Amino acid sequence: MIEHAAVDALVAERLERWTEELVQLCRFASEAGDDDALRGAADWTAERLAALGATVDVLEVPGAPPLVVGEIGAGERTLTLVQHYDVQPAVPLERWTDPPYEPAIREGRLYARGATDNKGEFLPRLWAVEAWLDAIGDLPCRLRFLVEGEEESGSEHLDALLDRRPVLREADGALIEGGGLDPRGRPQIVGGGRGIVVLELVVRTIAYDAHSSLAVLLPNAAVRLVQALATLWTADGLPAIAGLDAGIRAPTPSQLAVVDAIPPSILDDIRAESGVERFIGDRDGIDALRALTFAPTLNVQGLWSGFTGPGDKTIVPAEAHARLDIRIVPDQTPDEIVTALRTHLERAGFGDVEVAAEEGERAWWTPPDHPIVEAAVAVSEAVTGLEAQRMVSMPGTVPMYQVCGAHRVPATSLGTARDDCHAHAPDENIRIEDLATATRIAARFFQAFAAAPEMPPVPD
């Protein structure tokens, strides 16, 4: 307890300086495709880890942003911290109160793309190391930061990067990129994340956009795509693809118990935040909670065809595009899902719709009663003073399978992200006080992880 008090005092003392570090890192517009900004954020990260005293290695493969590896500390156990320096695209820019890459502090919050996801989650963990080193001394375990630059676009090259140094996959435990607090401030501790498949459907009907007077004869690519897409969901918005559930491992009793214990009030929070009265398929209560964990999604993230600017342009579009993301669960594989979609389209008479599989990641779940989850629950409750809520999986995706799957490394989450932090949305933000809380939780976790009597691999 004395040790924690020393850490906490140092956190309070350095919070302003650290917040300025987060402002610096958030100034990099490190979106996929902006190579300069990605390189800038990677360099900044490598330098910051080196300044901490870590041994830094920057791994590269062609066509990918670098993977920054920072290792520090010693001990029997190794904890891998899986972070990223890239961010979601900031569009639509007009919905931001301040420009996304000109961080602004208002009413105790820092607003910027990446303020939460993941720059504002990565740095508190780094600050926790600094606080531990300066307030206490030697770290209680070996820590390995893996900070990648492709997380928001599917970690396509993460496996290849890790293959450069396969020992990076060996560890006793791992921390998922961040972690959450519910709207009441209670920690939400998850045992993993869902997988994802992102793919594009493309329809081409005519040689080039034609004058729309010919719509009386020519097949419209947008109409054809719309008709194909309409077969993918029920009238109530639920997925209607046979095979979307293929490969799902049945929930264990302990997983069901954890999911069923989630307070249904989180559904009210989602309703309030999104402004909807009812969910698709009238999902509610325990069905909705179970769906958030165990049900694959089938989502259109973008749709475009023809002329989409202001005014109008009287054309029959020659091409139409839809980008889908499909969240998957253990033990589904991206390949199986793509096959199910192709089979569905062919059977529905839309074999002409091209399915361009872009990327896929598998899910990785640690049992909700594993000691690493217990440790995360204990330290999060100690710092916040509120009872933690366990979750089998976050609803979203994190590249844990690539890092943990080979050696069945257990993983959990820690942190202070909230729904109103607007990750992936305009006006992303983080409460500055939450940065301090996240730092204090992380420092305690290093000790709890090192001190736990057992830290076994995830059972097969």
Add this chain to the structure above:
Amino acid sequence: MIEHAAVDALVAERLERWTEELVQLCRFASEAGDDDALRGAADWTAERLAALGATVDVLEVPGAPPLVVGEIGAGERTLTLVQHYDVQPAVPLERWTDPPYEPAIREGRLYARGATDNKGEFLPRLWAVEAWLDAIGDLPCRLRFLVEGEEESGSEHLDALLDRRPVLREADGALIEGGGLDPRGRPQIVGGGRGIVVLELVVRTIAYDAHSSLAVLLPNAAVRLVQALATLWTADGLPAIAGLDAGIRAPTPSQLAVVDAIPPSILDDIRAESGVERFIGDRDGIDALRALTFAPTLNVQGLWSGFTGPGDKTIVPAEAHARLDIRIVPDQTPDEIVTALRTHLERAGFGDVEVAAEEGERAWWTPPDHPIVEAAVAVSEAVTGLEAQRMVSMPGTVPMYQVCGAHRVPATSLGTARDDCHAHAPDENIRIEDLATATRIAARFFQAFAAAPEMPPVPD
């Protein structure tokens, strides 16, 4: 005949200088929304008409590009030439061989947005006046150029502009903005154009774009729009809205005779140009030809929702948009069509889909055996040496109802636009030789129009 030879000689002599004028006019990127370019094109047009010797009047109403009026000549009859200086948007720019507003001459063609529609159709008519004046002398009738700047976006303010000088609607005949040659070079003479309704369907499901992990619960605006749109067409791509045919005046025997006499080879031309093997609904032969004239269209010209950039962004889109254009025929009104669409959506359970009516124009057809059409056929055949093909209507839309409807002014077409001129598409172009041909046809038409024994209004 001697007169024509003098005109033709002058056309040949001035073609190079005139082509340079077209290059100048095509340098204005006079797309809707580009006020500077629209103003530039309007000013250039007014100056050119004044240089011709016309009395020029520039009419304005708030929120619209000006209507340039140029009147020249005297005689018993007045012919109105309905032209425009605005152009379709040039996107997608990457499909152009040369930039659309940097006119390029290659292999006897001028490439630029507007090279055909309508700058390359308007100027030959103006050059015909110049040629007549310089080669022969007094014009055989009174000519009135109405050159508007909103044609490509629906001529929304044309009625208001004409209301500023209602006498502008009084005339004995009118020329539609241009006219066509089929792929074999035969003139296609039309008696009018179809009307159009352009509207936007908008779906909003949630307060803002949400993280796509919530797709398991939140209604996706793109999915909802797709489901609504899918009800609008049959599986084969034909419109499926009750009421889309409301108000259609039954074809007359003479209209049917003209349509049925169109050589079905034009369907092969459309197939070849668009690269399709079969038309929607398996339309072919006389059915396809009749549909091109008498059937309303229901076309998606653009579709957009969520993240449409490169890469991906894992969101549930809050909004989705589709812009439709619907070609209509006599005596349909835009209001009736919008009502039919709203009723369809409500009955299909999509009352939540917003229908934003943007603009509408009625069709205007002159009987195919009217003297003004006869005159156009005669002069086009004389210049090209090929038999003309009459058409009841062009498949597209022109703002003739606004100009001609009140006084039932008969109208026809004249010109040298071809399918491979790619009007409304990338690499729009015109053959320079065709500019000369169009000029010669127009000069002959002025005389034929003035000399016809009768020029009655269109029967009610």
